[in-house]
Amino acid sequence: MTTDVLIVGAGPTGLTLACDLARRGIAVRIIDKSAVPPPSSRAKGPNPRSLEVLASLGVADEVLASGAPPLPMRKYRDRLPVSDFDPYADPAPMPATAFDWPRLIAQWRLEEILRDRLAKDGVRVGLGTELVGLDQDGDGAEVTATLSDGRSVAARYVVGCDGAHSPVRKLLGIPFTGETQADQVMVCGDVEIDEDALDRGIWHQWFDATAAVMLCPVPGTRTSWWFQAGPERDGAGVPRPPTEEGFRRLLTRHTGLPGEALRRATLLSTYRVNVRMAERFRDGRVLLAGDSAHVHPIAGGMGMNTGIQDAFNLGWKLAHVLTGLAAPALLDTYEEERLPVAAWTLDFTSERLAETMAAIRRPGGGLDAASAPEASGLSTGYRWSSLAGGTPESGPRAGDRAPDAPCRSAATGAPTRLHHLFAEPHPTLLGFGPESEPILREAAGTHGAAVRVHRVYGPGEAAPAGAAGVVDAEGRIHAAYEPGAAGTVVVVRPDHHLGTVAPASAPERVRAYLALLCGGAQAALARG
Incomplete structure (x- = not known):
C-alpha cells in the first residue's frame, strides 16, 4: 500500500x-x-x-x-453558592473575526x-x-x-x-x-446525573480549602456532564485511582448532592500536569x-x-x-x-x-x-518566520493572522466575509487601489489556478460590473489592513496569515513571494 x-x-x-x-x-x-x-x-x-x-x-x-456558547460559572464555598461570573458577558474587543467566543x-x-x-x-x-x-x-x-x-x-x-x-x-x-508535576493531580470522567439535580445552564465549581469538584454540562445531552475533581487520597496522602463509587463520594462530600444522583461514570482517568x-x-x-x-x-x-x-x-x-x-x-x-x-x-x-x-x-x-x-488564538502569528516577507510601517505585519471583516461581492452584491475568500486552499492576493490591478492581473496570468486574486473596492469606489473582488462599503477591511494611499497588495497564505504586504510600486516583492509559495505552479498545472 x-x-x-x-x-x-x-x-x-x-x-x-x-x-x-x-x-x-x-x-x-x-x-x-x-x-x-x-x-x-x-x-x-x-x-x-x-x-x-x-x-x-x-x-x-x-x-x-x-x-x-461558553457558560457562566457558579462558584461555591462549603457547598454554598458565593458568586456567579460570566467571562463572556462583556467581552473585550477582539481582532476582526466572525467568531467572538x-x-x-x-x-x-x-x-x-x-x-x-x-x-x-x-x-x-x-x-x-x-x-x-x-x-x-x-x-x-x-x-x-x-x-x-x-x-x-x-x-x-x-x-x-x-x-x-x-x-x-x-x-x-x-x-x-520537560517535567511532570506529580502534586498537581485531578480525576476526570464523563458522568450521568439526574436531570433535575443541577441547572444545566451553569458550569458549577465547588472549591474548598483542600479539594474541588467541577461539573460542566455536555452540550446536546440531557444528563451528561464533564466531571473534574481533586482525587480521593489514602492515609499516606497518595491519590486513589478514580472509580464510579469514588466519584459519588466526592460529589456528596463537596456538593451536598446525594451520591445516587450520579447514575453512571465512564472514561475515568487521572490527569497529571x-x-x-x-x-x-x-x-x-x-x-x-x-x-x-x-x-x-x-x-x-x-x-x-x-x-x-x-x-x-x-x-x-x-x-x-x-x-x-x-x-x-x-x-x-x-x-x-x-x-x-x-x-x-x-x-x-x-x-x-x-x-x-x-x-x-x-x-x-x-x-x-x-x-x-x-x-x-487570534493573536498568534509568525513575525519571526522566514515566510514573513516584508511589511509596512503600520497596520498588520507579515506573519500576523489576516484580519477578517464583512464585505460584499463586487460581482453579485451578496454579503460575504473576507475569510470566505481565504477558505479555498490557495494563496490569496488582495489589491487595494487601482494601482494594484496590474499586479493582480500578472499574478493570475503567471500562476493561474494556484492563486486567487481579489480587488478590494473601498468606500466611494465604483466596482465595474462583474468585477472579481469585494466591496468594502463600511470601510472595515481598509481599517483593518491600513493600505497606503498609492495602492497596496497583500498576499495571504493558505492558513490565513499574512505573507507579505507590498506597495503597488514594488511588484517585485509580490513576484518573489509567490515564487516562494508556488513558483512551480506552471509545472504542477501542466501535470494536471
Whole structure:
C-alpha cells in the first residue's frame, strides 16, 4: 500500500490535517489504534481561531449547531453558592473575526463531524490499526510504516498525531523534555446525573480549602456532564485511582448532592500536569503535531486548539511540496513557526494554572482565572518566520493572522466575509487601489489556478460590473489592513496569515513571494 501522507492518530489534530490534505487532492491515509472511535468528551471545544480553521474546512456551522456558547460559572464555598461570573458577558474587543467566543462541544462530536467531512473526500479512518515501526529509506524518498498485523504502508511523508505517548515520536528517538508535576493531580470522567439535580445552564465549581469538584454540562445531552475533581487520597496522602463509587463520594462530600444522583461514570482517568515539548518537530519525512509534539496544563483550554492549528499550518505546506508548487524546504518552516508557538503555549498555560490555583483558594475564585485574550488564538502569528516577507510601517505585519471583516461581492452584491475568500486552499492576493490591478492581473496570468486574486473596492469606489473582488462599503477591511494611499497588495497564505504586504510600486516583492509559495505552479498545472 502506498500513499502521499500517512497520518497516525485520528483525534482532532489528525482529522484536521487529513481533511485539509484531502480537499487539496492529496492521497492521504489516516489510522488509529482504537478499534472504535473513542466516546470521550475530553477537550471542551474550539477557540475562535480554531473555529476559523473549521470554517475553512466547511464544518464550522455544524460545530456551532452541535455545541453551545461558553457558560457562566457558579462558584461555591462549603457547598454554598458565593458568586456567579460570566467571562463572556462583556467581552473585550477582539481582532476582526466572525467568531467572538469559543464553543463548547464534546470532543467525540467534533471528531464525528470531521470524520464525516473527510468521508466526503473518500477517506475513512483505518480503525484498529497500530503503527509499530518506521523506516526512512537511504535516499529519503519515502517512509515505510510497519503495522502491528505485519502489513506495511509506503508514504512520502508520515505525520504523528498520536498523542502525548506518541509511538511515532518514540520510534524516531526524539526527546520529550520537560517535567511532570506529580502534586498537581485531578480525576476526570464523563458522568450521568439526574436531570433535575443541577441547572444545566451553569458550569458549577465547588472549591474548598483542600479539594474541588467541577461539573460542566455536555452540550446536546440531557444528563451528561464533564466531571473534574481533586482525587480521593489514602492515609499516606497518595491519590486513589478514580472509580464510579469514588466519584459519588466526592460529589456528596463537596456538593451536598446525594451520591445516587450520579447514575453512571465512564472514561475515568487521572490527569497529571505535564509540561513537555519535543526537541524537534521533524525528522526527515516524518513530522509531529499536536500532543505528540507538546503537552501542557489544561488551563486556558489550549491543548486541542494548538493541535488543530499545528495541522492547519502543516497541511498546505505538505500539499504545496507534494504537488510541486514549492520546494521541499518549505516544510522547514513548519518547525520554524510552530515550535516557538508551542514553547510560548507551555509558558502561557503554566502561568494560567498558577493563577487559577491561587484563585480557587479564595472564596469566589474559580476557573475564570484561566481566561485571557491570548487563549482565543487570534493573536498568534509568525513575525519571526522566514515566510514573513516584508511589511509596512503600520497596520498588520507579515506573519500576523489576516484580519477578517464583512464585505460584499463586487460581482453579485451578496454579503460575504473576507475569510470566505481565504477558505479555498490557495494563496490569496488582495489589491487595494487601482494601482494594484496590474499586479493582480500578472499574478493570475503567471500562476493561474494556484492563486486567487481579489480587488478590494473601498468606500466611494465604483466596482465595474462583474468585477472579481469585494466591496468594502463600511470601510472595515481598509481599517483593518491600513493600505497606503498609492495602492497596496497583500498576499495571504493558505492558513490565513499574512505573507507579505507590498506597495503597488514594488511588484517585485509580490513576484518573489509567490515564487516562494508556488513558483512551480506552471509545472504542477501542466501535470494536471
